[in-house]
Structures are given as C-alpha cells and as structure tokens.
Amino acid sequence: MSETRRETLIKIASAVSLANLAQPALSQTQAEHVHQATAQAKAAGGTYKPKLLTAHEFKTLQVLSELIVPGASKGNTAEFIDYLCHNNKDLAAIYTGGLSWLDATMQKRASANFVDSKPAQQTELLDLIAYRKNEESNPELGPGIHFFRWARRMSVDGYYTSAAGIKEVGFLGNGASSKFEVKQELYDQVLRKAGFA
Secondary structure: OOOOOHHHHHHHHHHHHHHOOOOOOOOOOHHHHHHHHHHHHHHHOOOOOOOOOHHHHHHHHHHHHHHOOOOOHHOOOOOOOHHHHHHHHHHHHHHHHHHHHHHHHHHHHOOOOOOOHHHHHHHHHHHHHHHHHHHHOOOOHHHHHHHHHHHHHHHHHHOOOOOOHHHHHHHOOOOOOOOOOOOOOHHHHHHHHHOOO
C-alpha cells in the first residue's frame, strides 16, 4: 500500500523533531542483549523477520547500513536497529520517517526508490545528507541530514557491538593480566607522532 504525501510529510516532521532529542546510548551489555535477542529471533525461523519495519523498509535499512559500515550485514546491524525501533516508539518514528524520506527523495532524483536506484545514485544522496553544512544551502535536505545522523550512529553502534565488529577491531575483552606491557612499537609510534623521534 502506498503512502499519501501527507502521511510521508507527517513522518518526516516527526523524525526531524525527534532527531533533536539526545540519542540514547547503549552499554556494551545492553547491546549484547539486543544482539542475542535478534540472533534468537533469526535462529527460530532461519531468517530474521522484522519486528517493526515493513519488508521494503527493512531492505532499505540493510542497504543503508551496509553503505555506512561496509560489512554491517555480518553484524546484523539492520536487525539490531529494527529490534530497538520495535521497542521504542520515538526511534520507530525516526526510522519509518527517515526511510520514507530516503525513498521519496530518491524517487525525485532518480525515478526509483533508494534500494532500486544505482549504487552511484545512493552514494550521491548520502554524500549530501552526511554533512550538516549542506542544510544551509539546501533546507530540503534537513530531514535527511537529521535522519542520517541517527542511522550513522546506530549502524556503527550495531556493527561494532556485534561479534563480527568486535572481531574486526581485535578487541580481546576485559580481562586480568599478570603484568602490564606496552609493546615497543607503540612507544616508537607515539614518539614519532610527538616529534621526538
């Protein structure tokens, strides 16, 4: 079912006003719980069924998060965001409004929704909404810019709190050590950057 222009504008207005709220930060433990919940939901049926987003919105979020963090799909980033949106009506409004804005804007620019447009067109739009300064020259980008801030932060949070993201950065976890050592290469690097070597 297609949205009316009015419904789209209401979602965008909600997203813009809600985007001014402080983004709730999740602790690592809270993020792990969300990842466990999405993994259980995925294991139950083999694939994750979105809790809030429509199939099209979820696909759009998958493409968007992969463009923001290459490899995000390995960390189930879209699942992470959908699960959080399902449990928070303010986030739900931000994401449904923002994803709708992406599609409506891409439809004007490329006569296709975000997912069906060419990768170069997707990147071109994201390059515009990735920078707040672009809102000054083009106020129509405002809702997209506000939404993209949320999408970027949550994609990064979702991926780098997942097992794949943690493995990528080489985090070994908090643990005890019998002695504290700093490798000589690190000292050398710090001294070079400080101009002492």
